[in-house]
Amino acid sequence: MACSLGVIGxxxxAQVILQSLFEAGQFNPEEVFxxxxxxxxxxxxxxxxxxxxTVVDVNDKNAIDVWNTPVKILAVKPQxxxxxxxxxxKEFLAKLPAKPLLISILAGVKLKRLQxxxxxxxxxxxxxxxxxLVSAGLTGLSWGEEVTEDQKSLVESIFKPISQVFELPEDQLDAFLALTSSGPAYLALISEALADGAVAAGLPRALAQSLTNFTLEGTAILLKKKELHPGQLKDMVASPAGTTISALRHLEKEGVRSALIEAVILAAKKSREMA
Ligand SMILES: NC(=O)c1ccc[n+]([C@@H]2O[C@H](COP(=O)([O-])OP(=O)(O)OC[C@H]3O[C@@H](n4cnc5c(N)ncnc54)[C@H](OP(=O)(O)O)[C@@H]3O)[C@@H](O)[C@H]2O)c1
Structure with a gap:
């Protein structure tokens, strides 16, 4: 039987995407190559x-069958x-009734190159x-030439179970990636550093890390649910001559705000260079 979905890499x-497609019943395992x-x-x-x-390695004689699928997810490393x-x-592609869909999740590889x-x-x-990985992701999508509305809906239905989906012009994808794909690493670093501070101030390690994670999660939910500007929340927490404002003063003196701004700009620049 010809498969409906090919996954290259x-x-x-790719495993997270596939698991959620199986769970949602969108593709059956026997349809996937x-x-x-x-x-x-x-x-x-x-x-x-x-x-x-069906999973084979690229040197298997049947690996070529993946090109016989109408929808493919491309998930190898750019190199x-x-x-x-x-x-x-080309032989398989010539036999398919319509141009198949190739969904690339490769960071920094432009549509022009893919096409x-x-x-x-x-x-x-x-x-x-x-x-x-925990169905709390974000996915940015940019469409290539000739994509149909049905293909757009199919792509969205692949990513919606695991993430919120945003359609973006391709020239915004580098900034999207610098914020959302690299963002978990920035926040993980901040989380670890805050927990280190709490340990230095006297809390046991496990409790410090757990409290840090709850603080990050609670803050994100509060900002989102109450639709607060981050500056409003900061002002709500920092009372006159209090603990928070003295800590904030130190962070500003050390250039933390500027370091974070530059980090996102650098990640976007690197993504453009990789292309
Ligand atoms: N991980 C993320 O959070 C994330 C987020 C957004 C985008 N991405 C993008 O997703 C892509 C994959 O990232 P990853 O972290 O999943 O990488 P990865 O763990 O290294 O996976 C790459 C996969 O490609 C396979 N592969 C290597 N050469 C192949 C070939 N010639 N034909 C078919 N398959 C081949 C590898 O198989 P072997 O292991 O057998 O070599 C492996 O299964 C990257 O381009 C990355 O930019 C990743």
């Missing part, structure tokens, strides 16, 4: 799933892209982030 993010780089990855990948599906393109089967490497596909870029 089955690392962490996955390709990985190394033979010994096949079993490791399948071990992560409740139901088996593996040319190797994928070399294996692309030049895979001219027989309709290409879409999707930028998901790591909180998708």
């Amino acid at each position: 089955l690392g962490r993010m 996955g390709v990985v780089g190394k033979k010994n990855s096949v079993e490791r990948v399948l071990h992560q799933f409740k139901s088996p599906f 593996q892209l040319n190797q994928v393109q070399e294996k692309c089967s 030049s490497l895979f001219p027989d596909h309709v290409c879409v870029r999707a930028v998901p982030n790591t909180p998708a």
